[in-house]
Amino acid sequence: MxxxxxxxxxxxxxxxFYKVMRHSLMHTLGELRRHVSTQRALDLTVEDMIAIRNRLAEEVKGEVWNLEEIRRLAFEKTLEYVGYPDSDLAMHLNKIYLKHRFEDIExxxxxxxxxxxxxxxxxxxxxxxxxxxxxxxxxxxxxxxxxxxxxxxxxxxxxxxxxxxxxxxxxxxxxxxxxxxxxxxxxxxxxxxxxxxxxxxxxxxxxxxxxxxxxxxxxxxxxxxxxxxx
CATH class of the missing domain: 3.40.50.1000 (HAD superfamily/HAD-like)
Incomplete structure:
Protein backbone atom coordinates (compact mmCIF):
# COMPACT_ATOMS: atom_id res chain seq x y z
CA MET A 1 0.00 0.00 0.00
CA PHE A 17 -18.91 17.49 17.87
CA TYR A 18 -21.93 16.36 19.88
CA LYS A 19 -20.42 17.61 23.12
CA VAL A 20 -19.62 21.09 21.81
CA MET A 21 -22.89 21.28 19.88
CA ARG A 22 -24.99 20.57 22.97
CA HIS A 23 -22.82 22.90 25.05
CA SER A 24 -23.37 25.68 22.50
CA LEU A 25 -27.10 25.05 22.34
CA MET A 26 -27.35 25.28 26.13
CA HIS A 27 -25.83 28.77 25.98
CA THR A 28 -28.17 29.67 23.13
CA LEU A 29 -31.21 28.34 24.98
CA GLY A 30 -30.33 30.48 27.97
CA GLU A 31 -30.11 33.53 25.72
CA LEU A 32 -33.43 32.67 24.06
CA ARG A 33 -35.14 32.54 27.45
CA ARG A 34 -33.75 35.98 28.33
CA HIS A 35 -35.81 37.35 25.45
CA VAL A 36 -38.79 35.00 25.35
CA SER A 37 -40.91 34.02 28.36
CA THR A 38 -43.66 31.94 26.75
CA GLN A 39 -44.41 28.57 28.32
CA ARG A 40 -43.05 26.81 25.26
CA ALA A 41 -39.78 28.69 25.63
CA LEU A 42 -39.57 27.65 29.27
CA ASP A 43 -40.30 24.03 28.33
CA LEU A 44 -37.93 23.99 25.34
CA THR A 45 -35.02 21.56 25.59
CA VAL A 46 -31.76 21.14 23.73
CA GLU A 47 -33.15 17.92 22.26
CA ASP A 48 -36.12 19.90 20.90
CA MET A 49 -33.72 22.35 19.26
CA ILE A 50 -31.72 19.51 17.71
CA ALA A 51 -34.89 17.93 16.33
CA ILE A 52 -36.07 21.22 14.83
CA ARG A 53 -32.70 21.77 13.18
CA ASN A 54 -32.56 18.23 11.79
CA ARG A 55 -36.05 18.50 10.30
CA LEU A 56 -35.16 21.82 8.71
CA ALA A 57 -31.91 20.38 7.31
CA GLU A 58 -33.87 17.59 5.62
CA GLU A 59 -36.32 20.10 4.15
CA VAL A 60 -33.57 22.19 2.53
CA LYS A 61 -31.22 19.33 1.65
CA GLY A 62 -29.60 19.93 -1.71
CA GLU A 63 -30.81 23.54 -1.76
CA VAL A 64 -29.02 25.18 1.17
CA TRP A 65 -25.46 23.94 1.73
CA ASN A 66 -24.09 26.51 4.16
CA LEU A 67 -24.44 25.02 7.63
CA GLU A 68 -24.40 28.37 9.41
CA GLU A 69 -27.37 29.45 7.29
CA ILE A 70 -29.16 26.20 8.09
CA ARG A 71 -28.56 26.82 11.78
CA ARG A 72 -29.91 30.38 11.49
CA LEU A 73 -33.02 29.13 9.72
CA ALA A 74 -33.40 26.51 12.45
CA PHE A 75 -33.39 29.23 15.10
CA GLU A 76 -36.11 31.01 13.13
CA LYS A 77 -38.14 27.79 13.22
CA THR A 78 -37.41 27.43 16.94
CA LEU A 79 -38.69 30.93 17.66
CA GLU A 80 -41.82 30.20 15.65
CA TYR A 81 -42.26 27.02 17.69
CA VAL A 82 -42.11 28.92 21.00
CA GLY A 83 -44.55 31.52 19.71
CA TYR A 84 -42.12 34.38 19.21
CA PRO A 85 -41.16 34.72 15.51
CA ASP A 86 -38.32 37.23 15.19
CA SER A 87 -35.70 37.01 12.43
CA ASP A 88 -33.38 39.50 14.14
CA LEU A 89 -33.41 37.47 17.34
CA ALA A 90 -32.74 34.32 15.31
CA MET A 91 -29.66 35.98 13.85
CA HIS A 92 -28.53 37.01 17.34
CA LEU A 93 -29.02 33.47 18.66
CA ASN A 94 -27.04 32.12 15.72
CA LYS A 95 -24.11 34.39 16.63
CA ILE A 96 -24.23 33.17 20.23
CA TYR A 97 -24.31 29.56 19.09
CA LEU A 98 -21.44 29.94 16.61
CA LYS A 99 -19.29 31.78 19.14
CA HIS A 100 -19.41 28.84 21.54
CA ARG A 101 -19.47 26.22 18.78
CA PHE A 102 -16.02 27.26 17.58
CA GLU A 103 -14.37 28.96 20.57
CA ASP A 104 -15.19 26.09 22.94
CA ILE A 105 -14.30 23.17 20.67
CA GLU A 106 -11.92 20.65 22.23
Missing amino acids: QISAISFDGDMTLWD LYKDVVPALDILASYFKIGLLSNGNSYPERCGLAGRFDFVVLAQDVRVAKPDRRIFQITAQRACCPLAQLLHVGDSLEQDVAGADAAGAHTVWLNREGLTNDTGIQADYEISSLTDLPAILGVD
Whole structure:
Protein backbone atom coordinates (compact mmCIF):
# COMPACT_ATOMS: atom_id res chain seq x y z
CA MET A 1 0.00 0.00 0.00
CA GLN A 2 1.56 3.26 -1.17
CA ILE A 3 0.13 6.29 0.62
CA SER A 4 0.93 9.87 -0.36
CA ALA A 5 -1.82 11.75 1.48
CA ILE A 6 -4.12 11.26 4.46
CA SER A 7 -7.52 12.93 4.79
CA PHE A 8 -9.21 13.16 8.16
CA ASP A 9 -12.88 13.52 8.93
CA GLY A 10 -13.58 16.30 11.45
CA ASP A 11 -16.61 15.76 13.69
CA MET A 12 -16.12 12.85 16.12
CA THR A 13 -12.72 12.10 14.58
CA LEU A 14 -10.68 15.16 15.54
CA TRP A 15 -13.12 16.65 18.06
CA ASP A 16 -16.29 15.69 19.94
CA PHE A 17 -18.91 17.49 17.87
CA TYR A 18 -21.93 16.36 19.88
CA LYS A 19 -20.42 17.61 23.12
CA VAL A 20 -19.62 21.09 21.81
CA MET A 21 -22.89 21.28 19.88
CA ARG A 22 -24.99 20.57 22.97
CA HIS A 23 -22.82 22.90 25.05
CA SER A 24 -23.37 25.68 22.50
CA LEU A 25 -27.10 25.05 22.34
CA MET A 26 -27.35 25.28 26.13
CA HIS A 27 -25.83 28.77 25.98
CA THR A 28 -28.17 29.67 23.13
CA LEU A 29 -31.21 28.34 24.98
CA GLY A 30 -30.33 30.48 27.97
CA GLU A 31 -30.11 33.53 25.72
CA LEU A 32 -33.43 32.67 24.06
CA ARG A 33 -35.14 32.54 27.45
CA ARG A 34 -33.75 35.98 28.33
CA HIS A 35 -35.81 37.35 25.45
CA VAL A 36 -38.79 35.00 25.35
CA SER A 37 -40.91 34.02 28.36
CA THR A 38 -43.66 31.94 26.75
CA GLN A 39 -44.41 28.57 28.32
CA ARG A 40 -43.05 26.81 25.26
CA ALA A 41 -39.78 28.69 25.63
CA LEU A 42 -39.57 27.65 29.27
CA ASP A 43 -40.30 24.03 28.33
CA LEU A 44 -37.93 23.99 25.34
CA THR A 45 -35.02 21.56 25.59
CA VAL A 46 -31.76 21.14 23.73
CA GLU A 47 -33.15 17.92 22.26
CA ASP A 48 -36.12 19.90 20.90
CA MET A 49 -33.72 22.35 19.26
CA ILE A 50 -31.72 19.51 17.71
CA ALA A 51 -34.89 17.93 16.33
CA ILE A 52 -36.07 21.22 14.83
CA ARG A 53 -32.70 21.77 13.18
CA ASN A 54 -32.56 18.23 11.79
CA ARG A 55 -36.05 18.50 10.30
CA LEU A 56 -35.16 21.82 8.71
CA ALA A 57 -31.91 20.38 7.31
CA GLU A 58 -33.87 17.59 5.62
CA GLU A 59 -36.32 20.10 4.15
CA VAL A 60 -33.57 22.19 2.53
CA LYS A 61 -31.22 19.33 1.65
CA GLY A 62 -29.60 19.93 -1.71
CA GLU A 63 -30.81 23.54 -1.76
CA VAL A 64 -29.02 25.18 1.17
CA TRP A 65 -25.46 23.94 1.73
CA ASN A 66 -24.09 26.51 4.16
CA LEU A 67 -24.44 25.02 7.63
CA GLU A 68 -24.40 28.37 9.41
CA GLU A 69 -27.37 29.45 7.29
CA ILE A 70 -29.16 26.20 8.09
CA ARG A 71 -28.56 26.82 11.78
CA ARG A 72 -29.91 30.38 11.49
CA LEU A 73 -33.02 29.13 9.72
CA ALA A 74 -33.40 26.51 12.45
CA PHE A 75 -33.39 29.23 15.10
CA GLU A 76 -36.11 31.01 13.13
CA LYS A 77 -38.14 27.79 13.22
CA THR A 78 -37.41 27.43 16.94
CA LEU A 79 -38.69 30.93 17.66
CA GLU A 80 -41.82 30.20 15.65
CA TYR A 81 -42.26 27.02 17.69
CA VAL A 82 -42.11 28.92 21.00
CA GLY A 83 -44.55 31.52 19.71
CA TYR A 84 -42.12 34.38 19.21
CA PRO A 85 -41.16 34.72 15.51
CA ASP A 86 -38.32 37.23 15.19
CA SER A 87 -35.70 37.01 12.43
CA ASP A 88 -33.38 39.50 14.14
CA LEU A 89 -33.41 37.47 17.34
CA ALA A 90 -32.74 34.32 15.31
CA MET A 91 -29.66 35.98 13.85
CA HIS A 92 -28.53 37.01 17.34
CA LEU A 93 -29.02 33.47 18.66
CA ASN A 94 -27.04 32.12 15.72
CA LYS A 95 -24.11 34.39 16.63
CA ILE A 96 -24.23 33.17 20.23
CA TYR A 97 -24.31 29.56 19.09
CA LEU A 98 -21.44 29.94 16.61
CA LYS A 99 -19.29 31.78 19.14
CA HIS A 100 -19.41 28.84 21.54
CA ARG A 101 -19.47 26.22 18.78
CA PHE A 102 -16.02 27.26 17.58
CA GLU A 103 -14.37 28.96 20.57
CA ASP A 104 -15.19 26.09 22.94
CA ILE A 105 -14.30 23.17 20.67
CA GLU A 106 -11.92 20.65 22.23
CA LEU A 107 -9.64 18.43 20.18
CA TYR A 108 -9.26 14.82 21.23
CA LYS A 109 -5.95 14.39 23.03
CA ASP A 110 -4.51 12.09 20.36
CA VAL A 111 -5.00 14.56 17.48
CA VAL A 112 -1.98 16.86 17.73
CA PRO A 113 0.56 14.10 18.57
CA ALA A 114 -0.63 12.03 15.60
CA LEU A 115 -0.59 14.97 13.20
CA ASP A 116 2.88 15.98 14.38
CA ILE A 117 4.26 12.59 13.36
CA LEU A 118 2.29 12.08 10.15
CA ALA A 119 2.92 15.55 8.73
CA SER A 120 6.60 14.69 8.33
CA TYR A 121 5.79 11.85 5.93
CA PHE A 122 2.48 12.59 4.20
CA LYS A 123 0.31 15.40 2.93
CA ILE A 124 -2.37 15.89 5.57
CA GLY A 125 -5.89 17.15 4.91
CA LEU A 126 -9.33 17.74 6.36
CA LEU A 127 -12.37 16.24 4.59
CA SER A 128 -15.59 17.06 6.40
CA ASN A 129 -19.33 17.32 5.94
CA GLY A 130 -19.22 19.91 8.73
CA ASN A 131 -18.23 23.57 8.82
CA SER A 132 -15.23 23.59 11.15
CA TYR A 133 -12.48 25.25 9.16
CA PRO A 134 -9.03 24.54 10.68
CA GLU A 135 -8.47 28.11 11.85
CA ARG A 136 -11.72 27.92 13.82
CA CYS A 137 -10.82 24.86 15.84
CA GLY A 138 -7.19 25.22 16.85
CA LEU A 139 -5.70 23.54 13.78
CA ALA A 140 -4.60 26.53 11.70
CA GLY A 141 -1.64 25.67 9.47
CA ARG A 142 -1.96 21.95 10.14
CA PHE A 143 -3.41 20.86 6.79
CA ASP A 144 -2.09 20.83 3.25
CA PHE A 145 -5.61 20.65 1.82
CA VAL A 146 -9.13 21.23 3.12
CA VAL A 147 -12.38 20.00 1.56
CA LEU A 148 -15.70 20.90 3.19
CA ALA A 149 -18.96 19.66 1.71
CA GLN A 150 -20.65 23.03 2.02
CA ASP A 151 -17.97 24.57 -0.22
CA VAL A 152 -17.94 21.94 -2.98
CA ARG A 153 -21.69 21.19 -2.73
CA VAL A 154 -21.29 17.44 -2.52
CA ALA A 155 -21.05 15.42 0.68
CA LYS A 156 -19.70 12.12 1.92
CA PRO A 157 -20.34 9.32 1.09
CA ASP A 158 -20.60 10.58 -2.50
CA ARG A 159 -17.45 9.41 -4.27
CA ARG A 160 -17.11 12.79 -5.98
CA ILE A 161 -15.99 14.47 -2.77
CA PHE A 162 -13.18 11.93 -2.43
CA GLN A 163 -12.19 12.59 -6.03
CA ILE A 164 -12.02 16.31 -5.23
CA THR A 165 -9.95 15.52 -2.15
CA ALA A 166 -7.44 13.47 -4.15
CA GLN A 167 -7.16 16.28 -6.69
CA ARG A 168 -6.42 18.82 -3.97
CA ALA A 169 -3.92 16.44 -2.39
CA CYS A 170 -2.29 16.09 -5.83
CA CYS A 171 -2.32 12.31 -5.63
CA PRO A 172 -4.27 9.46 -7.23
CA LEU A 173 -7.15 8.04 -5.21
CA ALA A 174 -5.20 4.81 -4.83
CA GLN A 175 -2.63 6.74 -2.79
CA LEU A 176 -5.16 8.51 -0.55
CA LEU A 177 -5.93 7.17 2.93
CA HIS A 178 -9.12 8.45 4.55
CA VAL A 179 -9.64 8.27 8.32
CA GLY A 180 -13.05 8.70 9.91
CA ASP A 181 -15.50 7.51 12.54
CA SER A 182 -18.45 6.74 10.25
CA LEU A 183 -18.58 3.39 8.49
CA GLU A 184 -21.23 4.63 6.07
CA GLN A 185 -19.91 8.09 5.25
CA ASP A 186 -16.17 7.69 5.68
CA VAL A 187 -15.30 4.05 5.08
CA ALA A 188 -17.89 3.01 2.50
CA GLY A 189 -17.63 6.33 0.67
CA ALA A 190 -13.85 6.33 0.44
CA ASP A 191 -13.72 2.65 -0.50
CA ALA A 192 -16.24 3.13 -3.32
CA ALA A 193 -14.11 5.98 -4.65
CA GLY A 194 -10.98 3.84 -4.67
CA ALA A 195 -9.19 5.23 -1.62
CA HIS A 196 -7.78 3.31 1.34
CA THR A 197 -9.71 3.47 4.60
CA VAL A 198 -9.25 3.57 8.36
CA TRP A 199 -12.21 3.27 10.70
CA LEU A 200 -11.58 5.21 13.90
CA ASN A 201 -13.64 3.30 16.46
CA ARG A 202 -13.06 5.25 19.66
CA GLU A 203 -15.95 3.63 21.52
CA GLY A 204 -15.17 0.01 20.64
CA LEU A 205 -18.44 -0.40 18.76
CA THR A 206 -19.41 -3.69 17.16
CA ASN A 207 -19.45 -3.52 13.38
CA ASP A 208 -22.46 -5.44 12.11
CA THR A 209 -22.89 -3.39 8.93
CA GLY A 210 -20.93 -5.52 6.50
CA ILE A 211 -18.76 -2.49 5.74
CA GLN A 212 -15.09 -3.30 6.21
CA ALA A 213 -12.26 -0.78 6.47
CA ASP A 214 -8.70 -1.61 5.52
CA TYR A 215 -7.75 -0.86 9.12
CA GLU A 216 -9.58 -0.29 12.40
CA ILE A 217 -8.04 1.75 15.21
CA SER A 218 -9.24 3.03 18.57
CA SER A 219 -6.92 6.04 18.72
CA LEU A 220 -5.16 8.22 16.17
CA THR A 221 -1.91 7.41 17.93
CA ASP A 222 -2.24 3.91 16.39
CA LEU A 223 -2.03 5.33 12.87
CA PRO A 224 1.73 5.97 12.55
CA ALA A 225 2.51 2.34 13.40
CA ILE A 226 0.07 1.09 10.76
CA LEU A 227 1.85 3.25 8.20
CA GLY A 228 5.30 2.27 9.42
CA VAL A 229 6.38 5.74 10.52
CA ASP A 230 6.33 5.43 14.30
